[in-house]
Amino acid sequence: MSFVYLYLLATALFIFGLKRLSGVRTARSGNRFAALGMAIAIGAALIEAGVLTWWALLLAAAIGAVVGLVLAKRVPMTAMPELVAAFNGVGGAASAVVALSYLAGELIDGTVLADTAGVSTDTAVTVPISILIGMATLTGSFVAYMKLGGKKMSHPVSGSARHSLHAALGFGALAVSLWLVLYAESTGMQITAIVLLVAISAVLGVLLVMPIGGADMPVVVALLNSYSGLAAAASGFVIGNLLLVVAGALVGASGLILTKIMCKAMNRSLGNVLLGGIGDDDVAEDARDYSNIKESSGEEVAMLLDGASSVIIVPGYGLAVAQAQHVTLELATELEARDVQVRYAIHPVAGRMPGHMNVLLAEADVPYEQLFELERINGDFQNTDVVIILGANDVVNPLAREEGNPISGMPILDVDYAQTVVVVKRSLSPGYAGIKNPLFDLDNTLMVFADAKEALQEMVNEVKEL
Amino acid sequence: MPFEIIFFVFVLGAFIGFEVITKVPPTLHTPLMSGSNAISGVTIVGAIICMRADNPTFAQVLGFLAVVFAMVNCVGGFLVTDRMLSMFKSKAKKKKEA
The missing domain is CATH 3.40.50.1220 (TPP-binding domain)
Incomplete structure (x- = not known):
């Protein structure tokens, strides 16, 4: 059970680090405390996992570490918004893939997920949620990344049809989730449900971020940050790991606080930003009617x-x-x-x-x-x-x-x-x-x-x- | 682990998050975001557990993928946050360096 205490230590370091990250003088040490917490968490996970295919694990860790290192050191400061969006995205991807791996390990031909031995109905419900949040964070961050890089994108559907489309996709995700958890018995049905769920979640992520204009990007980036935390928490629900749940909740909360600060700075509600107010490309007719311009040098x-x-x-x-x-x-x-x-x-x-x-x-x-x-x-x-x-x-x-x-x-x-x-x-x-x-x-x-x-x-x- | 306990811990965790980060100076908005994002790379724990040897092969392969993603997230996140924070200088510190 010793690894449980290590998880607790890691959790404490995350909280402590986050606290210090919100003060100018203490921020740098706060980040390092959090990184130390991560190292301890990884150590604890190695103990919990027991027998591992070490060469594969080391290879995966090395690939990820090198990519992360190169990006962190090389990307110019002017491209920070894109980099932050990209990191949010991979965080979401990791959570979705963990949930998929859980399914691959538990699903059996002939038994629905909710009835599978060792999987409680409650846990079964959190699996599709984890996939949904993780995938939507991934593709939403990707769209944000493109937009931040200056690429113009507009939503394929406009007006109230847009909201209907999003609602339909939301219901679709719900229906497929229920099917996966309660009714998909054969392996064929299970795979179909999973693929559909992944696809719908991905499309939703794209469509939700697409209509949001450049000036609203700070809100979106902060919100995706919050989602990357919620995605981690959701995978904690799936595999029953409290460290993931707490750490994810912390990040979810901090992202939400930032989102709120950004919304307040624009005197707009979050709903208003997400449903698209400013940012749609309509320009007022008198927008260029100036009469008293004094050009200077x-x-x-x-x-x-x-x-x-x-x-x-x-x-x-x-x-x-x-x-x-x-x-x-x-x-x-x-x-x-x-x-x-x-x-x-x-x-x-x-x-x-x-x-x-x-x-x-x-x-x-x-x-x-x-x-x-x-x-x-x-x-x-x-x-x-x-x-x-x-x-x-x-x-x-x-x-x-x-x-x-x-x-x-x-x-x-x-x-x-x-x-x-x-x-x-x-x-x-x-x-x-x-x-x-x-x-x-x-x-x-x-x-x-x-x-x-x-x-x-x-x-x-x-x-x-x- | 019973769902109720996990949910209980989740709600408490969110409360701690709101309490800990009450007032963030704007200077730190970006580092707080990238630092907290690095913390969300904690999914690496789940990813490693997915790679345990008694898991079916395909589940392990997905675990491999998750480890790659989560590792990019935490290594990149912590390092870029440190890089950013190293640039924030007060007047006194700037003079000392000069």
């Missing part, structure tokens, strides 16, 4: 910055696309050398995953004390000389303060209260919400139409010459 902005005493930089997805994080720091360093106070205002859903901007700026060595969250910096915009917006749009749209548009009520950064607002953007095209941004028309707004990296480089050069 790097040179003019440099002069403005030179005379400023406080500057706030607002990064958005455009910063990530242009990979402008390093040149951003260069400009900030140049300004700080001239006694300009530089801070960064980070909107919770800026970018494509929770915390995207923080990771990107950290890569460029921006100290995290200079990154301010919305609540902490919003009151300071009115005392700020220059705000530079780098490829952000909806999160600084003052229309959010008004009623009757897709972003009404969404918390925004109050950049328009600053002395001067510089918007670096490639064109006047609307953000994901598909509406006009009156910020661009304000008297105190200057537009620099360029790629964030080029525009910033020009500003750095000009500031240096002053």
Whole structure:
């Protein structure tokens, strides 16, 4: 029974590690405690499993470890959203395959799963759930991965027919699950049921993520994170392992908390995000009707910055696309050398995953004390000389303060209260919400139409010459 | 193991999760996500048990596949989280390095 205590030790380390992961100073050690817990869990599993085909196990572990290592070390920081999505996906896949392996080990020709010796009816029910969550997490993460990589995808069915289709697939999964657990007696029927269940789950995962727009990706990534935990918990139900159940529940909960934070940052309910609100490609007719656009250049902005005493930089997805994080720091360093106070205002859903901007700026060595969250910096915009917006749009749209548009009520950064607002953007095209941004028309707004990296480089050069 | 006990533990585990992660600073949203995702790689335990020698061959083959997936998940997840966290620097630390 000794392995049970090792599982308990691993569980404790996971909880302890997760706790430390949510504090800036303790995060790195927290991650290591969790990794230690994983090593202990693997040791315990080896004891529990008993006789193993060692060469096969070592081969599988080596393949997985090498792939994981290479991905973790090689993938550039700008591709982190894709990598996180991919890891969520393989986690789901592992859980689904464990449930399939359980079926392969237990199912007997001539007996339905629920009547099989050694399989309780309760456990039998959790098997299809585990396959469903695991497969849907896998294919949903794959679609998220493609979307994060910039691939455009739209749902094959639109309108209310879409919801009917999803509901039909959901009922299909339920029916096939019941068939598998209670009625599929012969091996042929059992295999048919399993294949159908895997297929329906896979299609559901794809269809549920497909219609979700780019601006909503942080919610989806956080939600898939939660699902990868639930998938692990579900396989814990199947094989009766409490470590998997607790660890999965922990991850499920933490993913759900993040999902909630993201939804709150957009003033939308989870249901609204999943059923598709913003993100469908409709653009308002007046989205490009601007009358008071003042185009500016790097040179003019440099002069403005030179005379400023406080500057706030607002990064958005455009910063990530242009990979402008390093040149951003260069400009900030140049300004700080001239006694300009530089801070960064980070909107919770800026970018494509929770915390995207923080990771990107950290890569460029921006100290995290200079990154301010919305609540902490919003009151300071009115005392700020220059705000530079780098490829952000909806999160600084003052229309959010008004009623009757897709972003009404969404918390925004109050950049328009600053002395001067510089918007670096490639064109006047609307953000994901598909509406006009009156910020661009304000008297105190200057537009620099360029790629964030080029525009910033020009500003750095000009500031240096002053 | 009785289903009731497993379910009981699941609900308590979820409560612990909600309690432990009450306030997450935005700086840590991504590392928390990838770190917790690495923890969900704990499925490796189930995968190893599927590979035990007295299991039917096909079940073992699926176990092999599950070990590969779960291993990518935990090794990659923990390492990339560590890589990310190593980049988060405070002003004081940055000066020390310079």
